[in-house]
Amino acid sequence: MMEENPQLALAWKLVENTGASLFLTGKAGTGKTAFLRKVRSESCKRLIVLAPTGIAAINAGGVTLHSFFQLPLAPYVPETSFTANEKTGYRFRFSKEKISIIRSIDLLVIDEISMVRADLLDSIDQVMRKYRDRDKPFGGVQLLLIGDVQQLAPVAKETEWQMLKKFYDTPYFFSSRALRQTDYCVVELEKVYRQNDTRFISLLNNIRENRCDKPALDLLNSRYMPGFHPPQEEGYIRLVTHNAQAQRINDLELQKLPGRSYAFRATIEGKFPDFSYPADKVLELKKGAQIMFVKNDSSGEHRFYNGMIGEVTHISPSTIEVRGKESPTPILLKQETWKNAKYALNGETKEITEEVEGTFRQYPIRLAWAITVHKSQGLTFSKAIIDISRSFAHGQAYVALSRCRTLEGLVLSKPVTADAIIRDSSVEMFTHECHRHIPSEQQCQTLQQAYYQNLLSGLFDFNLLEQSLRQYVRLLDEFLYKRYPRLLAEGKAETERFHQNLTEVAQKFQLQYTRLVNASANYAEDGYLQSRIHAGVTYFKTQLEPLTRYLESGTPDTSNKELKKRLKTALENLTTTLRNKQTLLSFVEKEGFRTDSYLKQKAILSL
Numbered sequence: 040m041m042e043e044n045p046q047l048a049l050a051w052k053l054v055e056n057t058g059a060s061l062f063l064t065g066k067a068g069t070g071k072t073a074f075l076r077k078v079r080s081e082s083c084k085r086l087i088v089l090a091p092t093g094i095a096a097i098n099a100g101g102v103t104l105h106s107f108f109q110l111p112l113a114p115y116v117p118e119t120s121f122t123a124n125e126k127t128g129y130r131f132r133f134s135k136e137k138i139s140i141i142r143s144i145d146l147l148v149i150d151e152i153s154m155v156r157a158d159l160l161d162s163i164d165q166v167m168r169k170y171r172d173r174d175k176p177f178g179g180v181q182l183l184l185i186g187d188v189q190q191l192a193p194v195a196k197e198t199e200w201q202m203l204k205k206f207y208d209t210p211y212f213f214s215s216r217a218l219r220q221t222d223y224c225v226v227e228l229e230k231v232y233r234q235n236d237t238r239f240i241s242l243l244n245n246i247r248e249n250r251c252d253k254p255a256l257d258l259l260n261s262r263y264m265p266g267f268h269p270p271q272e273e274g275y276i277r278l279v280t281h282n283a284q285a286q287r288i289n290d291l292e293l294q295k296l297p298g299r300s301y302a303f304r305a306t307i308e309g310k311f312p313d314f315s316y317p318a319d320k321v322l323e324l325k326k327g328a329q330i331m332f333v334k335n336d337s338s339g340e341h342r343f344y345n346g347m348i349g350e351v352t353h354i355s356p357s358t359i360e361v362r363g364k365e366s367p368t369p370i371l372l373k374q375e376t377w378k379n380a381k382y383a384l385n386g387e388t389k390e391i392t393e394e395v396e397g398t399f400r401q402y403p404i405r406l407a408w409a410i411t412v413h414k415s416q417g418l419t420f421s422k423a424i425i426d427i428s429r430s431f432a433h434g435q436a437y438v439a440l441s442r443c444r445t446l447e448g449l450v451l452s453k454p455v456t457a458d459a460i461i462r463d464s465s466v467e468m469f470t471h472e473c474h475r476h477i478p479s480e481q482q483c484q485t486l487q488q489a490y491y492q493n494l495l496s497g498l499f500d501f502n503l504l505e506q507s508l509r510q511y512v513r514l515l516d517e518f519l520y521k522r523y524p525r526l527l528a529e530g531k532a533e534t535e536r537f538h539q540n541l542t543e544v545a546q547k548f549q550l551q552y553t554r555l556v557n558a559s560a561n562y563a564e565d566g567y568l569q570s571r572i573h574a575g576v577t578y579f580k581t582q583l584e585p586l587t588r589y590l591e592s593g594t595p596d597t598s599n600k601e602l603k604k605r606l607k608t609a610l611e612n613l614t615t616t617l618r619n620k621q622t623l624l625s626f627v628e629k630e631g632f633r634t635d636s637y638l639k640q641k642a643i644l645s646l
Contacts, residue, residue, distance in 0.1 A: 047074060049483065050226040054078060054146065056634060057486040058493055060182035060223035062152070064473070066247060067441035068233025068419070071185050075150060078183065083638040084145035086183075091154045091193075101150065102380060103315070104159060108166050109133065114199045115162035117206050117216055133170075141170045144180060145638070151416075152186035153434070156193040157207045157214040164217030176221040184223075188213070188466050189247045191416055192433045209465040224486075225476035233419055239446040246437050249462045256457065259440075263451040267424065274348040274364030275422045275450070276331065277409035278439045280429045288409035296325045301354050309397030311379045318377075318401040326354050330361060331407030334375050342370050346418035348407060359402055365421065375403040412439045421448050428453040433463040491563065491634060492556050498627065498637075499548060499575060501541045504620055507613040508534055508586070514609055515595060518602055523595050533589045540582045548575050569631055576628045583621055590614060619644045 047070060053061050065071055079088060088101030104110065109132075133141070147167075149155060164177050171178025188211065195203065195210040207214045234240050238258075245255045269275050279285050293300065303322045313320070318333050332347045343349070343363060352369055353360035359372045379397040412427070412435050420442050427436045436459055443449040478486065512530035520527050552571060559565040590613070597603050626640045 044070070044228070044230055046226050046228045046230070049478075050074060050228075051077070052483060053224055053226065053478070053486065054181075054183055055082060055084070057483070057490040058181050059478075059486045059490075060177075060184070060221055062184045062223055062225045062473070062476070063228070064185075064187050064225065065228030066231055066243070067187065067190065067438070068231050069228035070230070070232055071187070071228060074228075075148065075185055078146075078148065082146065083635045083642070084181075085143055085642045086146035086148055087140070087144055088148040088150065090150045091159070092151070101148070104149065104155070104163065108163055110159070110162055110166075114203055115158040115165075116202065117158070117161055138170055141167065141178075145642075146181045146183060147177065148183045148185070150185045151191075152184040152212050153188045153190050154186070154193050155212040156195060156203075156210050157212055157216075157218075158203055159193075160212050160215035161217050164215070176217045182221070182223065184212070188434075188469060190434045190438050191413060192463065209463075211465065211469070213469045214465075223476060224478045225473045227473070227477070233441070234444055236445050239443075242446065243437070243441050246440060246460055249460075249467060251457060251460050256455065258446075260451065260454050262446065262449050263454045265452075267450050267452065269422075269424075269450075271327065271329065271350065272364070273422060274329065274350070275424050276329075276348055276407050276420055277424045277426065277452070278412055278415055278442065279409055279426050280412055280431060280435060280439075282411055284426070285409040285411050285414075289406040292408040293323065293325060293328060293406060296327045298326050300325045301356060303359070303402055305399055305401035306374075307397065307399055309379070309395070311377075311397035311399045315379065316399060318399070318403060319405055320401075322402060322405065324351055324354055324359065324406070326351055328406060329408050330404040331410065332403055333405055334377070334403035337375055338373075342368075343403075346420065348420065348422075349404070359404075361404065372402050372404070374400050376400045415439065415442050418442055419444060421445075422450075423448065424450045424452050426452045427455060427459050430459045430461055433461050433466065436460045488556060488562065492553055494634060494637060495552055495556070495572070495632065496549060498623060498632070499545045499552075499579065501537075501545050501579075501620070504613075504616050505534070505537055505542050507609070507616050508537060511606075511609040511613050514602075514606055518599075519595050519597065522597075523593070526593050526595060529589055529592065533586060537582075537586060541579060544582075545579070563634070572632045573628060576624045580621065580624045580628065583617065583624075586617060587621075590617070 046065075050061060050063050051074075053059055063071060063074065075088070078086070087107065089104045089107055090101055091104055167178030167180055168175070169178075171180065193210050193212070200210060203210065206216075212218065231240055234243070242255055242258055245251050246259075251259075277285075277288055279288070300323055303324070305316070305318065305320050305322075307320075324330070328351045330349050330351060332343045332345060332349065335344050336342045343361075347363055347365075349361045349363045349370075351359060352362045360369050361372055362369045377399045378395045379399070380395050416438055421444050423443050425439050425443075427439050430436050436455070440449065508530075512527070512534055515523060515527045515530055552568065552575070555565065555568045555571060556562045559568060562568055590610075594610070595606060597606065622644060623637075623640065627637065630636055630640075
């Protein structure tokens with residue numbers, strides 16, 4: 040897919056080889072989810088994947104934004120501080136592990152960004168600034184925002200919007216104050232993989248781009264079939280706009296079936312909030328029931344996929360057998376497990392890992408004579424009966440219609456009027472604005488070069504190490520100068536030497552390698568540049584040795600518990616920062632400076 044799709048290739052280049060934030064968008068079925076899977080499995084960067092809702096997070100293999108950042112469901116008003124009190128509900132007290140993750144990630148991925156409200160994005164900005172760079176949007180972390188603003192919109196109750204509209208033009212993520220301060224790129228995926236019918240693709244584009252004129256409506260309404268009741272075996276699914284509609288249809292159809300019904304209760308262990316349940320807690324079925332799979336086959340046999348329609352062919356208190364509508368082969372189902380995970384920092388490898396807080400175990404199906412349009416986002420159907428006459432939100436009609444593979448597989452239960460295709464003018468304006476953010480090839484190369492230089496500058500930046508040293512020596516000078524005069528004198532001398540031989544030299548060296556990078560068309564493979572980097576690494580490694588010896592020369596002690604704690608923290612910060620810097624320098628001395636391998640090595644260190 041990547042080799043034949045220039046937009047996907049560009050998106051990968053921006054994510055992997057630059058530090059630029061990216062909004063990856065595109066029509067339904069253009070490969071956004073597939074790209075996310077590639078980033079999760081193949082990226083060299085330390086990353087976390089978040090989503091606005093529990094179901095979206097489970098589908099994306101991540102956690103919710105609110106859960107990771109410990110945010111309340113209440114609106115966030117810009118310029119207010121996060122404090123833990125009964126009024127705001129903000130907890131905002133993170134463990135050391137969570138703070139380490141926030142400080143060390145290279146890439147923050149947010150899926151289904153169209154459903155993220157502007158104030159939620161700004162509250163995330165506040166957290167990231169607190170624990171990273173206060174002067175940069177989102178603390179300077181690279182963002183990958185994935186979604187389509189022409190699909191489902193964020194939810195903003197009238198009472199909430201009355202509060203927020205004083206600060207935001209729209210509820211959409213693109214009205215975020217922090218995002219408006221961010222220089223981000225846009226890549227719009229154009230190749231549609233879900234549909235092949237050019238006539239249907241053109242119709243969907245007209246609806247998506249608010250060009251649904253009379254000929255387009257006439258073509259769409261040619262699929263209106265009043266009183267259409269297909270045989271069960273044809274496997275049509277109904278898409279409706281409201282939960283009550285779907286529930287009513289499913290209950291009625293289940294009651295019509297003869298025979299006994301069976302109930303299967305999910306097994307839930309640990310923490311798994313009910314609003315994130317990926318399947319029914321109690322699944323009621325009969326033989327002949329129409330179902331939809333809600334998970335891909337984990338066995339690796341590809342017998343079913345998320346969104347596939349089927350029928351229950353055999354059922355007992357302990358077994359469920361299903362046949363897919365497009366396959367005669369019966370499938371004996373086993374229960375599947377979904378994980379509710381949180382991100383954790385591995386104490387030994389320093390890698391960001393997923394730590395399972397709870398599991399949800401259930402058969403991977405649900406009754407599917409009907410489902411809501413919201414639950415259909417991300418799914419694909421061969422045959423669907425659609426009722427969007429009661430659409431109430433921007434993008435709802437487009438999401439419903441774009442779930443279908445073909446126009447022939449789509450049946451309207453009620454005719455569609457222009458009023459059912461709800462559009463938001465602010466989305467149109469933003470979409471037009473996006474074209475200014477699509478990078479040219481030259482801009483992309485410039486971003487890659489800047490990222491390469493930025494990583495080099497990080498390798499040869501000794502300011503944080505010097506700050507840690509000064510903080511440690513300051514404690515000695517303030518509280519233990521009488522008890523440890525020699526250790527203090529040596530510390531002051533080492534601080535001065537460090538500043539002259541490392542910090543100041545590194546600043547001068549930066550001018551040299553920056554000039555060489557800018558002068559070389561192929562800087563990443565430039566032999567002379569690599570030789571200068573190697574020489575610099577060797578020099579700075581040698582210059583760090585006196586600091587190592589100083590730290591080994593003696594450890595101060597005190598009976599004052601508070602001072603003892605402060606000394607311990609300062610010394611741990613200093614030794615950890617020194618060790619990590621030495622490890623990176625040694626790696627580059629041995630392997631050379633390559634972006635991908637350097638990032639992999641950096642990923643196992645908590646810097």
